[in-house]
Amino acid sequence: MQDLLTAPLIATIAETAKATAEQVSKLLGPPTKAGMADLALPCFALAKGAGCNPAELAGNIASALETTHPGIQAQAAGPFLNITLTPAAVAQAIITPCLENPQRPLRSQLGDGKTICVDFSSPNIAKHLAFHHIRSTMIGNALAHLYDAAGWNTVRINFLGDWGTAFGRLIAGWKRENYSLNDLNSAEDKVTFLNELYVRISQAAKADETVMDEARAWSKKLEDGDSEARELWQIFKDASLTEFNRVYDLVGVHFDSWKGEAYYEDKMQPLLDELEHSGLLSVSDDATVVDLSDVGLKKPCLIKRADGGTLYATRDLTACDDRFAEFNFDRSVYVVDLGQSLHFKEWYAVAKKLGRSYADNLRHVGFGIVLMWDEENEKWARVATRNGVPMLLTDVLNESIERARAIIEEKNPDLPEAEKESVAKAVGMGAVVFNDLKNGRTNDVKFKFEDALNMQGETGPYLQFAHARLCSIERKFTDLHSDAPAANTALLTRTEEKDVLLHISRLQAALERAVDEDEPSVLASGLLSLASTVSSWLTAGNTDRSARVLCEDAAVSSSRLQLVRITRATLGEGLRLLGLGAPERM
């Protein structure tokens, strides 16, 4: 969208610099130093082609621009060219397209016609969604929204961990303690019920070999398709999904496909046969592997255990074939922690060796772990567990919501009770979610309640607050000017107003880069910059009444209101893309 501002200038610059329009448009962009200008052009590379030194070229372009484009300021600052546009020109270029489509600043067509699979969240059933699950869940959710906004056809996949030896134990425990469906259904939290059962039976199995034998026997029955075992497994799975969906509903996340590991359990044979015939398989220490030393990986990819059982990589390959057959994806991303980098490298390499056409379009979107401040040892450490139970995602979210509620009570006690509730939810969750998205995803998240729930500074609530202020102005406009004249972009003459529009114009590029790099933080930063200029703009009205949107001059006020609407829509949409709510009051 920034091209709407640069396009009129490029021909003159290209001509003066004896360069192509493409070369110029790549270099012409926001200045690295904020506040210096609206657009900047480093002239080093262009100077070579033009046959003069960079400073000289910058000067030449500056004078050329000032003659061809009266009204704009172009100034050489050494080898840099700084361009300052008039507020009216910026307003005219940006506002019209935003009126046609309020979502325009956060839309792109780069993905049109393409399909993306996003594999994210993917918890293990019969266990809680722990706090650390927030990373895959919210990064994946944000990415799915971003791909949608960039035109992609998006498939959200929850690859449930719903298979494994744990279920043999669980069934053995269930039988041993003689439970019925009613016991499970009357439990306050079904996953807690199952989790505690699992802990008890695991302890019993340690002490008593016959318990272990029972667990093994049930594992075997489950694998062999025994109807009672399958029925119980289904009950456990349904119970887990009920609890998961409760949390997913709370955070506003949904999925298109829930095929988990169990779904692929009996579908791996064709792949195994293909691997067999391809001659890629070899036996190493009794395990069946694909050697990857020729692609720089010392460790082979393990396909089958010594006892013939299949492994993680085999299931991922099978699932990937299935997804390609079903969705014909152009890209498939796996939002999984960085600790599993090697695993993805390995099976991606096997896919490549098998000649899969999609092999180069698989991406491991890795992320760092969640660390908490360890007071005793005075260092950052992995999230501690209490008796084997990790810190729960809902516990953290609820605490955050409580804290948000207390702040609302203090700042805005007159809000209706029901609204306080919904605002507290949006703000409390926004604080935690944004804390997870604002930095590069490969960084570890360092979580301190005091920091994450400190709602000052670069936070979700900061964005939400800017949005709420804009909403508030919209609400009050008709009280002041019930019969206002039409908006006129020429009346948006303040620098603050221009800055807001400049930041809006830069968001599309942020969206595109966020998608290209699978990096929601790029958009998060862009939104923070926008919210910052918005806050400066609105706060300037505190001391200077003529700077307010709701000022005396009805025509000016009306024009500013139009900018408020556009900005509010953009901020709201940006928040939605990241997975945050955008309350109209707070």
Added chain:
RNA sequence: GCACUCGUAGCUCAGUUGGAAGAGCAUCGGCCUUCUAAGCCGACGGUCAGAGGUUCGAGUCCUCUCGGGUGUACCA
């Protein structure tokens, strides 16, 4: 050992094919009979871990050193 990853202000972090060192928090000082102060303005704070190299130009690319983190065969 090998692989990956990181090292930028006291803390947490940005820094887009190499092109002008930034933000928030914390500290200190200002701004409310408020278009919502969850805000704004300002000050303070840097040998970009270190050393070489490539380049007109390096926080960014290459090599090495130091220091952290993670992974490394039948769990997922």
